[in-house]
Amino acid sequence: xxxASGSTEAAxxxxxxxxxxxxxxxxxxxxxxxxWRGPLPYLAAALVIAGAIAWSILSRAGPTPTLTAAASxxxxxxxxxxxxxxxxxxxxxxxxxxxxxTTFETLRGASGKPVxxxxxxxxxxxxxxxxWSLVAALSRFGTFEGLSLSTSSSTDAYPDTxxxxxRGASYRSDHVELSAVETADRQGRPVADxxxxxxxxxxRSDPGGxxxxxxxxxxxxxIGSGYRPDVxxxxxxxxxxxxxxxxxxxxxxxxxxxxxxxxxAICEETGGQPANVCDSPGVHATRSK
Amino acid sequence: MSGDRPAIGLVVAGIAGVLISAYLTVTHxxxxxxxxxxxxxxxxxxxxxxxxxxxxxxxxxxxxxxLVWSAASAAGGALALRADPPWLRPAHLAxxxxxxxxxxxxxxxxxxxxxxxxxxxxALHLIVFATLFxxxxxxxxxxxxxx
Numbered sequence: 001x002x003x004a005s006g007s008t009e010a011a012x013x014x015x016x017x018x019x020x021x022x023x024x025x026x027x028x029x030x031x032x033x034x035x036w037r038g039p040l041p042y043l044a045a046a047l048v049i050a051g052a053i054a055w056s057i058l059s060r061a062g063p064t065p066t067l068t069a070a071a072s073x074x075x076x077x078x079x080x081x082x083x084x085x086x087x088x089x090x091x092x093x094x095x096x097x098x099x100x101x102t103t104f105e106t107l108r109g110a111s112g113k114p115v116x117x118x119x120x121x122x123x124x125x126x127x128x129x130x131x132w133s134l135v136a137a138l139s140r141f142g143t144f145e146g147l148s149l150s151t152s153s154s155t156d157a158y159p160d161t162x163x164x165x166x167r168g169a170s171y172r173s174d175h176v177e178l179s180a181v182e183t184a185d186r187q188g189r190p191v192a193d194x195x196x197x198x199x200x201x202x203x204r205s206d207p208g209g210x211x212x213x214x215x216x217x218x219x220x221x222x223i224g225s226g227y228r229p230d231v232x233x234x235x236x237x238x239x240x241x242x243x244x245x246x247x248x249x250x251x252x253x254x255x256x257x258x259x260x261x262x263x264x265a266i267c268e269e270t271g272g273q274p275a276n277v278c279d280s281p282g283v284h285a286t287r288s289k
Numbered sequence: 290m291s292g293d294r295p296a297i298g299l300v301v302a303g304i305a306g307v308l309i310s311a312y313l314t315v316t317h318x319x320x321x322x323x324x325x326x327x328x329x330x331x332x333x334x335x336x337x338x339x340x341x342x343x344x345x346x347x348x349x350x351x352x353x354x355x356l357v358w359s360a361a362s363a364a365g366g367a368l369a370l371r372a373d374p375p376w377l378r379p380a381h382l383a384x385x386x387x388x389x390x391x392x393x394x395x396x397x398x399x400x401x402x403x404x405x406x407x408x409x410x411x412a413l414h415l416i417v418f419a420t421l422f423x424x425x426x427x428x429x430x431x432x433x434x435x436x
Contacts, residue, residue, distance in 0.1 A: 037429070041425050041429065042422065042425065045389075045421055045422065045425060048389075049389065049393065049418055052393040052396070052397070053393070053396060053400070055397075056393075056396055056397040056400040056401045057400055057401075059397075059401050060400055060401045060404070156404070157332055157335035157403055157404050157405045158335070158402070158403060158404060159404040228338070228339055228340045230339045230340050230341065230398075230402050230403060231340060233402040233403075234402065
């Protein structure tokens with residue numbers, strides 16, 4: 001009896017399901033709890049978002065580890081001896097010219113050679129990125145001594161960007177003079193003043209005093225970095241030095257592309273000397289743009 | 290359907306997103322400066338002049354991508370108020386989730402790489418997060434009404 005009654009009930013339910021069409025879905029929902037009910041979906045979404053933001057905060061670039069003297073020397077040696085074919089293969093690196101032509105007379109030093117002026121500070125992240133290119137470019141015209149490694153400020157934009165510093169460095173070249181100054185350390189404490197020549201050049205071309213300020217014999221001027229500092233982000237000095245030699249990397253296109261623009265401007269003022277540099281495909285690539 | 294408050298919220302969030310990303314896009318192409326508070330960790334120029342301001346391997350500003358995303362989200366909300374086809378709720382949720390993933394990528398770039406945040410970008414990120422919760426709410430509504 002009860003069995004017959006049960007089968008009648010089941011048949012009615014099946015009929016109802018067939019008639020309504022939605023009955024079967026409703027029945028299934030009623031049978032097993034949906035994951036969409038309750039606070040779980042909201043909590044899961046909030047946790048994912050909060051977790052990702054917390055991970056970003058925790059993984060924020062900390063101070064770059066220090067290097068041994070030998071490792072530091074290796075980085076400097078690598079950056080100052082970039083092979084010519086790397087410059088040639090990168091060309092302009094897809095960068096627009098960072099330099100603006102002026103109408104001033106060529107600024108020459110006591111030796112009669114054109115003067116490259118750089119004014120920056122160690123805390124400044126844009127100076128940090130610009131120095132890699134400037135050192136690579138100037139190393140094609142002469143030799144540095146006393147270059148050392150540094151990082152930009154930990155509390156400025158692009159914190160702790162690895163770089164080199166011109167503080168304590170000297171430069172010798174048969175073609176060009178370098179007048180470089182870092183006015184402050186990475187904590188922003190003043191460490192040097194601009195010379196009258198540097199200050200006069202800034203007053204003429206960069207009255208706002210923005211840094212980095214780069215003047216190629218006062219005939220070409222760049223204010224700011226020729227490429228974005230985040231290209232260097234998250235890398236050590238050694239990794240930057242290594243990737244500068246690989247033309248396929250975005251880093252090389254930024255650093256070396258910018259260096260080629262600087263090189264081309266210097267060549268304009270040195271009368272195309274040295275020829276092996278100024279007539280190279282990498283320099284010609286910028287002229288064709 | 291006019292009482293579908295989450296859908297109304299999606300339209301409002303989408304329109305707000307369109308306005309903010311349009312401002313960021315116009316400023317990008319005009320080369321102007323954003324109206325932005327200059328505080329310890331707020332520096333809009335540092336963020337919008339970084340390489341993260343462009344869609345990777347393109348010259349397309351991410352603000353333009355944000356504009357398209359917001360407009361599509363607002364359109365989805367408007368469609369929900371008129372017709373609400375069955376595919377719309379899960380599709381809007383997937384769209385919102387994709388937006389959240391991009392927003393988290395950009396937030397990571399701001400905090401971990403650039404070390405600065407942009408208040409306009411942050412407002413847009415909050416809108417994206419709100420869109421996710423509203424889209425989630427609509428999926429739950431559909432699920433509840435079905436049950």
